Amino acid sequence: MRAFILDNVAMWLGDFHLDGLRLDAVHELHDRRAIHILEEMAALADEVTEETDIPRSLIAESDRNDPATVAARGNGGVGGFGLHGQWADDVHHTLHVHLTGETQGYYSDFADPEALEKVLSQTPFFHDGTYSSFRCARTAPRLTRQSRLAIASLPHCKRMTKSATALSETDSRT
Numbered sequence: 001m002r003a004f005i006l007d008n009v010a011m012w013l014g015d016f017h018l019d020g021l022r023l024d025a026v027h028e029l030h031d032r033r034a035i036h037i038l039e040e041m042a043a044l045a046d047e048v049t050e051e052t053d054i055p056r057s058l059i060a061e062s063d064r065n066d067p068a069t070v071a072a073r074g075n076g077g078v079g080g081f082g083l084h085g086q087w088a089d090d091v092h093h094t095l096h097v098h099l100t101g102e103t104q105g106y107y108s109d110f111a112d113p114e115a116l117e118k119v120l121s122q123t124p125f126f127h128d129g130t131y132s133s134f135r136c137a138r139t140a141p142r143l144t145r146q147s148r149l150a151i152a153s154l155p156h157c158k159r160m161t162k163s164a165t166a167l168s169e170t171d172s173r174t
Contacts (some may be wrong), residue, residue, distance in 0.1 A: 020057035091152035
């Protein structure tokens with residue numbers, strides 16, 4: 001399975017010339033080897049970059065907010081995974097709550113009045129060593145220098161409008 005995954009990374013980045021890959025739910029990749037599969041994937045992307053002289057990127061989506069995701073790789077599995085960026089879901093979730101008023105499920109944590117200022121001015125991760133009521137756990141400590149590697153986005157405005165409309169229709173029925 002490991003070889004299959006790495007061959008696919010090489011194929012998409014090298015053979016099909018994609019600029020990058022977004023890796024979904026990397027927190028669910030449980031790898032106990034000395035060198036994690038994510039680290040091998042990042043090294044492979046860097047090799048393709050060197051061979052082609054065209055930057056290739058791997059962007060991780062993870063609910064751990066773990067600085068190791070984007071921290072530099074070290075020799076023999078010491079260091080981070082060396083991925084090129086990390087999706088900052090906390091920015092999206094905070095903006096979603098403030099724009100739609102939705103606070104159900106995992107959005108409940110982001111209704112905190114201090115959330116918006118924190119994710120827009122201090123760190124892209126609202127949960128940076130804090131307790132998440134949805135996850136029932138503490139998250140990884142705050143990103144420092146790696147904050148520049150965080151990527152955030154809002155969903156398409158049509159989707160946002162539908163979500164807000166559905167919420168207001170639900171409110172008017174109660």
